[in-house]
Amino acid sequence: MQAARLNEYTHEMSEALDIEEIDRPTAERSHHVVVEVEGAGWCQTDNHIIEGMWTDYVEQTLPMTLGHENAGEVVEIGSEVETVEVGQKVICHPVMTCGTCRPCRLGEDMHCANLSFPGLTTNGGFAEYLLTSDRAVIPLPEGADTTTIAPHADAGITAYHAVKKATKKLNPGDTAVVMGVGGLGHIGLQCLETMNPVEIIALDIKAEARELADGLGAHHALDPAAEDIVQQVLDITDGVGAQQIIDFVGRDETTELGPQIAAGTADHHIVGYGGHIHQPAQTLVSGEFGFRGTLVGKYAELQELMALVDRGDVELHTSQYELGEVNMVAEKLEHGEIEGRAVITP
């Protein structure tokens, strides 16, 4: 089958991946599931992987097929799979988990002690077929469009997971800030709006992103580059600040801004990454402020997100590309030229 493979780390996106012919995976173990990929979202993390940014955090062996945001049709199942059948449309939770380690038993799928992460540590979905397992797939309602739904497998669940953590600490009358209204942020904004009757402030330096935010339920869409941005947020919140901040950007600028616009005991959830946190410990103490990292989400949360999608509460904008166009997508994303989420259709 054809697959888009990373052979070498590079900062040159135009020649990042190579389309190669490799063996189709098969369901060798009793719980394996092979999916014919119909949609595989391209994620900012793919660019980060290509640049080698994950080598300090996980073990990677090149060459490797990228693509961790997958949906498609089941074409083969292991001998004891009972939750899906051949022919069924599914969305794939991004990781394969053992189901027996303690994090798995606690429902913490992302922290499985025996994790495989297709597209990050093993072969992913920028290919005709993907090997996954019955603990990763969620059946979709008949007629579901796997191509447009694919980005929920990572962008969606990641945004939902962060919003759910924030939701636990939000009450009516509170204010939540969404930093960055791009691929993840525009989903997070919708989740936040449907799960919380709170005041929502969206921050994005791009005017069109702020317009999008307006249409998706933000009560205020502001430019974080404005000189008086701190004062603007304080004015909206009667001087109190925001109770929860969800940072889909993760740059030095956003982690610098967070504590300045936060109410006491606020959390700043780090979803996006690339930049740093530089803060005096005293700043966290004084406001009882927290920087809390967030990593993808639980399988059960992908089920919950699918319920929201089913209700029509969350929609996402996608643009579609063929497998051969992956490097063009990588380059465009690098320059912020992708409209909505790019989905590869192998």
Add this chain to the structure above:
Amino acid sequence: MQAARLNEYTHEMSEALDIEEIDRPTAERSHHVVVEVEGAGWCQTDNHIIEGMWTDYVEQTLPMTLGHENAGEVVEIGSEVETVEVGQKVICHPVMTCGTCRPCRLGEDMHCANLSFPGLTTNGGFAEYLLTSDRAVIPLPEGADTTTIAPHADAGITAYHAVKKATKKLNPGDTAVVMGVGGLGHIGLQCLETMNPVEIIALDIKAEARELADGLGAHHALDPAAEDIVQQVLDITDGVGAQQIIDFVGRDETTELGPQIAAGTADHHIVGYGGHIHQPAQTLVSGEFGFRGTLVGKYAELQELMALVDRGDVELHTSQYELGEVNMVAEKLEHGEIEGRAVITP
């Protein structure tokens, strides 16, 4: 009355405060309480205040009497005070709260919208008498020794508050790390031990502090300056890392170490301060790791800590000094020469 006052910010601890004669406070409002101070703990924060480190975070007008860790005897009460009587021994929660703002109604005393913080924003307890209110005082059992109990008013409650936040996420079989076994840390260690049947690792660069930790319930007392400290913690935890980290130090070295010895979804609670956090956002994302600031504690938590003290579960080591010796204490603390917690006895 006599009071130890800060007239000017300085880094010269030997002449930090001046002993001056000022008016005794009186119970002008219906809920005021005047306490004759019998013990007033000296805190690392006092040194930070003297250096001007808090001017960016709160409003201060000099001159000001320092001292925010107070206990003593009630000598005057406002017209509607019903919870304490003249002659009663009390420990004072460090802040005076309005009782009507939203944070107060949620029990979040430290985030009261109309907060007075004696010793930080108004006159404190390095004086013969202290003005506070019925919402700050907790009656002590008859015969209680206010001098030795005073440090619980800030060091104790702060340590307890951090431990309580960690406790919510600890289960039997987990590991907790205490960074720094000094004034706060040695209380935190005892709270941790009595509230959680978990494995406890104490880290301190001083051998005598590690010995103290051994005696107070730590299962492992390690030197964080050891080259293989990360490996030591991983070995103890079967490669998993610690589920919760409580950092009573708050220096660059401790915030650097935290993520390296943390299990997935761990929190690193920042209690001590003085240093910075410098971390890639990706580090927080990859381990779903959180840096969470913690600020003193709730009034209800000081009640809970008093219950622990009453049970004999938490003891603290103090050394006592006269009001005229405050600058000597300040200097000694600066050089790490104070044994246990220093208490001023005005």
Add this chain to the structure above:
Amino acid sequence: MQAARLNEYTHEMSEALDIEEIDRPTAERSHHVVVEVEGAGWCQTDNHIIEGMWTDYVEQTLPMTLGHENAGEVVEIGSEVETVEVGQKVICHPVMTCGTCRPCRLGEDMHCANLSFPGLTTNGGFAEYLLTSDRAVIPLPEGADTTTIAPHADAGITAYHAVKKATKKLNPGDTAVVMGVGGLGHIGLQCLETMNPVEIIALDIKAEARELADGLGAHHALDPAAEDIVQQVLDITDGVGAQQIIDFVGRDETTELGPQIAAGTADHHIVGYGGHIHQPAQTLVSGEFGFRGTLVGKYAELQELMALVDRGDVELHTSQYELGEVNMVAEKLEHGEIEGRAVITP
């Protein structure tokens, strides 16, 4: 001033209360607030009080003015009140709290150790003026209609409190059941709908109540008297049952039905009362099922409900009556003939 007073417990609603002339209350203590009552909701609990049903639970001395659901205008304030001014419109949380006992410090207003409950244990709001305190009143936005907003002071907050407890355990994809769409239930339904993207089943034996439920966001409005009601709920929930049940009725029939339509680990929140629970302990064990009582709500929750009202998320239907009509209202409610919530306008 004129007041509707209970002189003797009775089951004869037509002569339940007497309109009498009594002294106007004054703000004798520093935190007292006197409110000119503009709206005082009549509650099923008023009927229960008249029947003597609360004598086993609280201390009551007759005669007593009833009325615990009050809003109006501040006409006098104690010497240290700083949160409201004379002339301001306010809604009154139903209880007066001391602000210093442990439950108060935890935000558990209803469990204050020194509680006064106007209309239940002291004189209430079916009178021209009501004595309350600055810890009970919430200022309303200019132009607020105190008459129609009054029922939120008890019916609203009680419904909101129960829904908030259920909300903590609901996730997208789950199902919640509302039992009873009357005075409290129709508010609870709206709170549930705005706070939770879940499937909502409303149960009411009255067709018009089911119609109301349809219009307020219920996805299914069913007759609990239907023979196959259990099967209907199981069909809607794919055989799983409801994750949370909020019982605004509290009769033998509703507490009997709950466990039969519940998913594993479900809660059945008891809000309404009058009937009993009769269940084998084994039923609770087998489904890990809980019956959880719920009593009014916190002051902070009334603030949150006011935020929802302000957003337009919760509306309530009221009908207005003069003080002299209280017994007619009592009788009508007894026979289920009140449309929406009855509000007395003294």
Add this chain to the structure above:
Amino acid sequence: MQAARLNEYTHEMSEALDIEEIDRPTAERSHHVVVEVEGAGWCQTDNHIIEGMWTDYVEQTLPMTLGHENAGEVVEIGSEVETVEVGQKVICHPVMTCGTCRPCRLGEDMHCANLSFPGLTTNGGFAEYLLTSDRAVIPLPEGADTTTIAPHADAGITAYHAVKKATKKLNPGDTAVVMGVGGLGHIGLQCLETMNPVEIIALDIKAEARELADGLGAHHALDPAAEDIVQQVLDITDGVGAQQIIDFVGRDETTELGPQIAAGTADHHIVGYGGHIHQPAQTLVSGEFGFRGTLVGKYAELQELMALVDRGDVELHTSQYELGEVNMVAEKLEHGEIEGRAVITP
């Protein structure tokens, strides 16, 4: 192999089970594990099953081997089992779970949609060999005594699970009540004591049970049949009542007593069963009181309990019997004549 089988429901314990020869189970599926049973605890629930009390709650087909509290040695594993090896000593979580349904993904093992419950719905451990799966077994440290540890598999985990739920709502200074210091209660008491620095009141009508309670950490061991038992509890708690009640008995008398000795917002956890709850809904409302059923516990909680056992924090008293003595054990338990937990050693 030999097995003790229930052929017919009966109230005659002396002839409850028959020792029969049946086929040894084999590891037919990839995740199956066959354990040679070395200890199988006899539980009050076994008596209840024999009497047919569970037929309304689960599907049972007779004949069936009872025994749901098992430990022993692994003798055969399925083709994909990686967590245990042949020859390893294990304790068995009481249920076999699918690992893919939503409750499994949330860690709620007892609510698995595809549950098998050996000893309740399929063949259990009063036999030479038991069929279970890799999701049920927990490896024991070398040298562990499976016979004495077996009762933790159900009695232990059930007690721990209930205590853990109570722990979430207990703070230092609070009071917890343990009702019944028998097979489960004496474990629950130890868990409570090691996990919570609170005041513990143990209630048991038997003097020797109260003596046992004294030795296991109860601060007060009282006779619930005493006429002034309510007053005794109120005296101990300064009139406030207990914040959490754990009922290991579950009779009419205990569910009647609970609300009378409870503080506001207390929970009464129903662990034991056999009796009923009969209470006015108003009683739950007035005290915001909850009856909360509790069913066995999570796999992750059995891991946690094993950590406590490993620390020496929880010990249990057992007496051992041969397989042929099962009916004698059943009869003795019926008459309260078993010392500690009876363990069958097939």
